Amino acid sequence: xxxxxxxxxxxxxxxxxxxxxxxxxxxxxxxxxxxxxxxxxxxxxxxxxxxxxxxxxxxxxxxxxxxxxxxxxxxxxxxxxxxxxxxxxxxxxxxxxxxxxxxxxxxxxxxxxxxxxxxxxxxxxxxxxxxxxxxxxxxxxxxxxxxxxxxxxxxxxxxxxxxxxxxxxxxxxxxxxxxxxxxxxxxxxxxxxxxxxxxxxxxxxxxxxxxxxxxxxxxxxxxxxxxx
Numbered sequence: 107x108x109x110x111x112x113x114x115x116x117x118x119x120x121x122x123x124x125x126x127x128x129x130x131x132x133x134x135x136x137x138x139x140x141x142x143x144x145x146x147x148x149x150x151x152x153x154x155x156x157x158x159x160x161x162x163x164x165x166x167x168x169x170x171x172x173x174x175x176x177x178x179x180x181x182x183x184x185x186x187x188x189x190x191x192x193x194x195x196x197x198x199x200x201x202x203x204x205x206x207x208x209x210x211x212x213x214x215x216x217x218x219x220x221x222x223x224x225x226x227x228x229x230x231x232x233x234x235x236x237x238x239x240x241x242x243x244x245x246x247x248x249x250x251x252x253x254x255x256x257x258x259x260x261x262x263x264x265x266x267x268x269x270x271x272x273x274x275x276x277x278x279x280x281x282x283x284x285x286x287x288x289x290x291x292x293x294x295x296x297x298x299x300x301x302x303x304x305x306x307x308x309x310x311x312x313x314x315x316x317x318x319x320x321x322x323x324x325x326x327x328x329x330x331x332x333x334x
Contacts, residue, residue, distance in 0.1 A: 132331045143211045150204045157197040166190040205273045269298045
């Protein structure tokens with residue numbers, strides 16, 4: 107009953123003012139989750155780029171041989187491959203550990219959604235926007251954009267879940283029960299990353315665009331948690 111009451115109050119507030127939900131209040135826990143998750147995702151992207159390009163085993167074999175020859179040491183291609191493979195393994199092992207962190211952050215987000223006050227829940231904000239009665243074309247446009255953004259968040263969370271589950275399957279490669287789906291999850295993980303990259307790019311462009319446009323204060327609001 108209390109949650110329904112809070113939802114009702116939120117709807118009344120939205121219908122009594124110009125739609126400004128892009129400048130929402132954000133709890134400290136949600137803000138911390140947002141920034142920690144953002145930094146962690148960027149870090150894992152850097153690791154993927156390093157593992158794919160800088161520490162690619164095949165490309166580093168000649169470099170290992172050349173550097174050792176400068177030191178007066180001659181090694182075979184197979185020996186150089188072992189050294190190059192070790193560096194590549196370290197990068198991907200670190201990527202796996204960061205992936206565990208992202209899986210934990212995803213779990214934290216689910217817990218946050220379940221424990222936050224009713225008016226701050228993701229589903230409540232969607233319901234509030236759907237129930238908002240726009241009286242002007244400007245409010246109708248704001249409502250449409252707001253719902254578009256929130257649905258984008260929902261899509262991100264779904265992609266995040268797929269990315270996390272497929273990554274965990276790959277991380278626990280020693281579990282024989284997961285062998286039948288290992289190759290499938292490897293493909294899913296590999297291609298889902300591009301959806302993550304695309305979302306992050308669109309998110310940054312959208313935030314910067316609205317920050318310097320109609321909704322200044324979005325970024326600072328995600329830092330100190332208050333509406334402008």
